[in-house]
Amino acid sequence: MSSRIEQLIDEIEEYIDNCKPQAFSSTKIVVNKDEIDELLRELRMKTPDEIKRYQKIISNKEAILNDARTKAETLVKEATIQTNQLINEHEIMQQAYAQANEVVTMATRQAQEILDNATMEANNVRMSAMQYMDDMLANLENIIAASSQTAASDYETLIGNLNHYHEIIQANRSELHPVEELVEVDYDGQSDHIDVI
Numbered sequence: 001m002s003s004r005i006e007q008l009i010d011e012i013e014e015y016i017d018n019c020k021p022q023a024f025s026s027t028k029i030v031v032n033k034d035e036i037d038e039l040l041r042e043l044r045m046k047t048p049d050e051i052k053r054y055q056k057i058i059s060n061k062e063a064i065l066n067d068a069r070t071k072a073e074t075l076v077k078e079a080t081i082q083t084n085q086l087i088n089e090h091e092i093m094q095q096a097y098a099q100a101n102e103v104v105t106m107a108t109r110q111a112q113e114i115l116d117n118a119t120m121e122a123n124n125v126r127m128s129a130m131q132y133m134d135d136m137l138a139n140l141e142n143i144i145a146a147s148s149q150t151a152a153s154d155y156e157t158l159i160g161n162l163n164h165y166h167e168i169i170q171a172n173r174s175e176l177h178p179v180e181e182l183v184e185v186d187y188d189g190q191s192d193h194i195d196v197i
Contacts, residue, residue: 005136008043012143015039028150036147043140054129061122068118072111079107 015035022028082103086096 003136004046004049005043008039008046009136009139009143012036012039012043028154031147031150040144047136047140051133054133057129058122058126061126064118064122065115068111068114071114072107075107075111076104079103 016029016031019029019031022030079100083096083100086100089096
């Protein structure tokens, strides 16, 4: 069963796929800010829960190791009891000593195998949980980066359009005030040309 984070990411991808394309563009889309904000807000709320869940899985490593240690200690205690019983029997003391060593060696080997297996299993669980979270966060990072890039591109287009319209308005205003040529006559009868806006 997929996690809520995976479901949210699927919903965001589906939402983006279903968005209408921007006019005259094959790569840009029109996004409803409220809807995408709601999906991202729920994703932010669910991420800590998922992280806690995987932290709990990782913490089970300690439980596995503790269980292995308990089993190992039990085996060693049983081996020690058996060793003491064999040694107490005087007539078979040498045989008991040899058997006791064998039991202790076997118990120690089994205890080490249990510890090794438990450690390996705990590390595998930890690595799997970390890889899963890294994959989820990488996917989320890609979505946010793409959204930021689209927003920046749209902003640059808007500024370019506004500057273009500003230039048109300035040109139109200049046409409303054309340059006129006035003739001013001096007292000596000669005329000077003065251009006045």
